[in-house]
Amino acid sequence: MKNIVEVENLTKYYKKFRALNSVSFSVEEGEIFGFLGPNGAGKSTTVRILNTLLLPTSGRVFMAGHDLGKEPYEVKARIGLVPEISNPYLELSCYENLLFTGRLFGMKNRDIRSEIDNLLDFFELESKRNVKAEFLSKGLRRRLTIAMGLINRPKLLFLDEPVSGLDIQSARLIKRLIREANEKGTTIFITTHQLNVANDLCDRIAIIQDGEIKALDSPDRLKKAAKQSQAVEIHLDKLKDVDIKELKSLKTVERVDVNKGKAKLFTEHPEILYPLLISWAEKNNIRIEIMNTLSPTLEDVFIEITGKGFKKGPEGQKKRHKKV
């Protein structure tokens, strides 16, 4: 397989702060490659460098057969970008936004028009052709932004947090469209902090944290780690009197965390554990007030894979690094 992206020892300092630390990876032609990591890991920094919006402190990037540092225009003509924040011109209609973007790439008007027809159709935006972006919902605006990223028929499309902040339906539709665009031959580079996005879409996933790639894998390992991080959480009326060892000895339970009247039982098979838990409670005359299945969090999976949690503790994932 040919590599469409090759990144060697990419390092980025913002003044004194190191956001990327000698990152190296490659993306194969035709695949969906993902960067998975918590907020502030350095995902957007990488994407912005690869799209020349940001100059790296050191390192080399080859894309679509050219050295980005030496022939940026050759590279830029062949790639597309969907930034973290949807950025159509709000004052322009869908059609005008696509037309403007096509012209920036130096495409012929005739080619732009036929490509616009294709894209509006593909992204189910035909009925919004002449509607200003200002009046589009968040999901529609996202779709328009992705369409704008594809107007020059790029070999490689960058999607920075493609479905972050969208409702489930919009997210599902966009994921399907990304997959279809990939099937038509566009290589895709995704960044996300959402485990399910990486799992659902990517052929290969790089796990990035604190500006370093911690692991590079197919989603299988991630899925396995995710599976191992599933848990059943129970609220008990008299947790204090319960022997935690007993809980641990229940079949399929791997680990138990107790915290504020709640017990978290890690298991790969919640469906087996449920009935066991219920009969255990009956036998010991304990009332289970609430019982939940917890889907794995990114942090749980990180612990599973890298053996370490996020630096800032359980809040790390939620902590937003504001940048203007």
Next chain:
Amino acid sequence: MKGKNILYWLRSVMVIAVKDIKVYYMTPSMIMFGFLIPFFLFFSFTVGRHLSIQSSIVRLISMTVFFTSSSAGQVILPMERRMKTLDRILATPVPLSALIIGKSFVGLFFGFTVSILPVIFALLFFKLTVSGIGLLLIGIFLSSWVFSMMGVFFSSFPVQKPGSVMMPSTLLRWPLLFISGIFIPLTAMSPLLRGVSYISPLTYTVDILNLSVTGSSIQSLFINFGVLIILNVIFYIFAVKLFIRGKVLGY
């Protein structure tokens, strides 16, 4: 550059300028800084002072050329940074030079248009006579471009909050206005004040306008045009440098 690349460059400049002209001409800050302020200043410093129609028109044009042209960049660039639309342009193969010159054409267009209209109006209804209409048009064109580039340069400073360049650069424009020869003729100034007035680019514009309207000037045209052209190039070079600095800082 190959022939194809020059065409692409020119087309990019036009695509960027035309889009901005369409999108921004009716924005409130454009109307405020580009139209209301110059006319307001003109009326407060001119009306009731028994100025000839010729001196009045020179004042008005200096005002519009200065404010209207320099406002465009300062409205458009922070807005495009805030909405992240600038990133889209920067991610395409459009060269930085085409982006900056395209942006400077927006202020040029508005400055030129807004300045020409009162001239036509005065020619038709106030019996204005000018001694060199060609020179007047060239003077307005070049001045509009220089001040537009100045606005682009001011708003190219990479700052965390894109709106925050608006205030300081607006403030900076006032002294440049007042030390120019626009309100007091250079001939009436003390030697010291006159020396200071040469700092303001507007001084050279006023001199060109005076020559083309009234037929008299202080410096040679060569100096006036020379200074304006050199300033234009300097503003452009610094705007490019600031953009590249922004790519290092990340905003």
